[in-house]
Amino acid sequence: MVEETLGTKLATDYESLRRREHELITKLLDVLPKIDNVPEEQIVQVRDALFHADNPFLVVFVGPFSSGKSSIINAILGEELLPVGPVPTTDRIAILRWGEQSERVRTGEYDTVFHPSPLLRKISFVDTPGLESIFQKHEETTRKFLHRADVVLLVMLATQAMTAKNLDYLRIFQEYGKTVILVINQVDVLTPEEAASVRDYVIEQTQAKLGYKPQVWMMSARQALAARMADDGEVDQAALDASGVPQVEKYVDTQLGDVARLRQKLQTPLQIIQNVNQTALEALRSNQAALDQYQNIRENVEQQLAAQKRDQDRSVREMIDMINAKFTETGRRGGEAIREMFRFSNALRSFWRGLLELFGLGGVARRMRGNYVQSAFADVKAFEPIDELPSVVDKLAPRLEGKDIQDIDDLVKYSRREIDGLPDAIRSKVIGEVKPPVQYEREALQTLRPALDTIEEEAKVVETRSLERTVRNTLLYLAAWEILVIVILVFLMRSGSMFSDGQESLQLVLFFITLGAGIAGLALLPLRGRALASAYANRIDHLQARYVETIGKATEKQIDYGMQLRRDAVAPLTRLVEAQTGIQGEQLRSLQDTQQEIVKIEGELAALGKPSFLGLRG
Numbered sequence: 001m002v003e004e005t006l007g008t009k010l011a012t013d014y015e016s017l018r019r020r021e022h023e024l025i026t027k028l029l030d031v032l033p034k035i036d037n038v039p040e041e042q043i044v045q046v047r048d049a050l051f052h053a054d055n056p057f058l059v060v061f062v063g064p065f066s067s068g069k070s071s072i073i074n075a076i077l078g079e080e081l082l083p084v085g086p087v088p089t090t091d092r093i094a095i096l097r098w099g100e101q102s103e104r105v106r107t108g109e110y111d112t113v114f115h116p117s118p119l120l121r122k123i124s125f126v127d128t129p130g131l132e133s134i135f136q137k138h139e140e141t142t143r144k145f146l147h148r149a150d151v152v153l154l155v156m157l158a159t160q161a162m163t164a165k166n167l168d169y170l171r172i173f174q175e176y177g178k179t180v181i182l183v184i185n186q187v188d189v190l191t192p193e194e195a196a197s198v199r200d201y202v203i204e205q206t207q208a209k210l211g212y213k214p215q216v217w218m219m220s221a222r223q224a225l226a227a228r229m230a231d232d233g234e235v236d237q238a239a240l241d242a243s244g245v246p247q248v249e250k251y252v253d254t255q256l257g258d259v260a261r262l263r264q265k266l267q268t269p270l271q272i273i274q275n276v277n278q279t280a281l282e283a284l285r286s287n288q289a290a291l292d293q294y295q296n297i298r299e300n301v302e303q304q305l306a307a308q309k310r311d312q313d314r315s316v317r318e319m320i321d322m323i324n325a326k327f328t329e330t331g332r333r334g335g336e337a338i339r340e341m342f343r344f345s346n347a348l349r350s351f352w353r354g355l356l357e358l359f360g361l362g363g364v365a366r367r368m369r370g371n372y373v374q375s376a377f378a379d380v381k382a383f384e385p386i387d388e389l390p391s392v393v394d395k396l397a398p399r400l401e402g403k404d405i406q407d408i409d410d411l412v413k414y415s416r417r418e419i420d421g422l423p424d425a426i427r428s429k430v431i432g433e434v435k436p437p438v439q440y441e442r443e444a445l446q447t448l449r450p451a452l453d454t455i456e457e458e459a460k461v462v463e464t465r466s467l468e469r470t471v472r473n474t475l476l477y478l479a480a481w482e483i484l485v486i487v488i489l490v491f492l493m494r495s496g497s498m499f500s501d502g503q504e505s506l507q508l509v510l511f512f513i514t515l516g517a518g519i520a521g522l523a524l525l526p527l528r529g530r531a532l533a534s535a536y537a538n539r540i541d542h543l544q545a546r547y548v549e550t551i552g553k554a555t556e557k558q559i560d561y562g563m564q565l566r567r568d569a570v571a572p573l574t575r576l577v578e579a580q581t582g583i584q585g586e587q588l589r590s591l592q593d594t595q596q597e598i599v600k601i602e603g604e605l606a607a608l609g610k611p612s613f614l615g616l617r618g
Helices: 002-034 040-052 069-077 136-146 164-176 192-210 221-228 237-243 246-254 258-341 344-358 362-369 372-380 384-393 396-420 449-494 504-523 525-569 571-606
Strands: 058-062 093-098 103-107 110-115 124-127 151-157 179-185 215-218
Touching (some): 002 040, 002 571, 058 136, 069 124, 069 151, 069 179, 069 221, 093 136, 136 164, 151 164, 164 192, 179 192, 258 372, 258 384, 372 449, 449 504, 525 571
Parallel strands (some): 093 110, 151 179, 179 215
Antiparallel strands (some): 103 110
């Protein structure tokens, strides 16, 4: 009952691990073809690994031609199922599997030989073309099949044991992580002492060159075949045992029990994907240098774009500084004209103008001499800076456009040069063409002029009219005040009889107070002038702010448009960099996840079939 429970648990655990391996390999196959520089042959190996666990346990025989691989397999199975000869007779891989009757089926690159041997119910043998064959394709065919092996038997002749080439093959098997058993064939041509010496030599060389002690089987395929095919039809068991060939069946029965075979069946595909995953990680690390270069290209483009934007912003700031200077100068000149109009030395003229306004004759005077403000502003050329604004602003559009076109051309040349320098595999992934735009839109700045004309008109006409009304009202009030003072003074001088004797001093005081009020009215003119000049400067500042804001919005829109043209022109390159960065990051995460899952499966695989504390490993 316990054994049945253990068997069920083993089968369940095996199937669970097999499914996980299947899912892991499927995910890896989805990633590998997308990674640059991963050899196609390794992707093929992973595809093979996908079906490996569903195939029989494979014991693969490799070695130089005429080393006796086919003979050993024939001796193990007791029949001459495979051709043997002094020249290369095997140019295709042959897989020997269990079948109800002996037959050979030729499919694709392989031959499948079916045979009703009980041993083939547990494992399958693979006979490969000879290594070091005179036909180079034999060695290539064998190497391609090595990754499928669960156990490798490296066969060598007793008289040519452990050549330099065999050491190289052992190194390759180590890289694959395969279990390798060294088989020394034709030991019957040696004395027992010579056979022992050869075995010791092989072990010593392997330890010295590769750092581990191998399993070495001494065999004679010829002796085994002779023992199995005696004339009397009986097997000479003593001779068969002496041939060393039964070691294979003993190995299968003892060391390759159910647990060992199941574990190895899962270990083989795991080794394949471990090797390929490592190769893919190395390829990604190699690609990282190229990716770093891509990142440098992208950063360089971004730095150039930032620098070009700063240049355009600087051009706008320089123009705005000129505009601010023009408005400031207009405010200064206008304020100077206003203060001049209300200077104390011009008080009598201001009074005279006020009288004309008071008696309705101001319009005639203005028609003859011009409006007060216009005349004063014309004297100082107050609006000359405003008149110069269009010539300043009109230079901005060509300047921005010229810089946009030149920068785009420079970026296109740079991007094309960098694309030409990319590896072919990467360059082929560029989608689109790096090229300058076919047209340039100027709408943002072309629609700017009407809004600016309105503000300029306000500065020259609207503000002047408003100021003109204020000035006229001021002069009118001044004239009315001074006339009132004059009337009071005349009244005081002509009404002396109204004051009794002794009140002459009061009359005199009132006279001087009134006279002082008249003088004070004239003296307040400069203060009024300064107040009007300050108010005018504030209004000009407000118009200046509107003017600058209007230009700022339009130029910002135009600069953004130019920057977008730059980005669109080099988008094929920058998109490639962004895509490759994202793809490689995803690939790296996927391979790292695969590596972690491999480690987990390896841990559970090591525990496969082992009892836990309670008798079952849960």
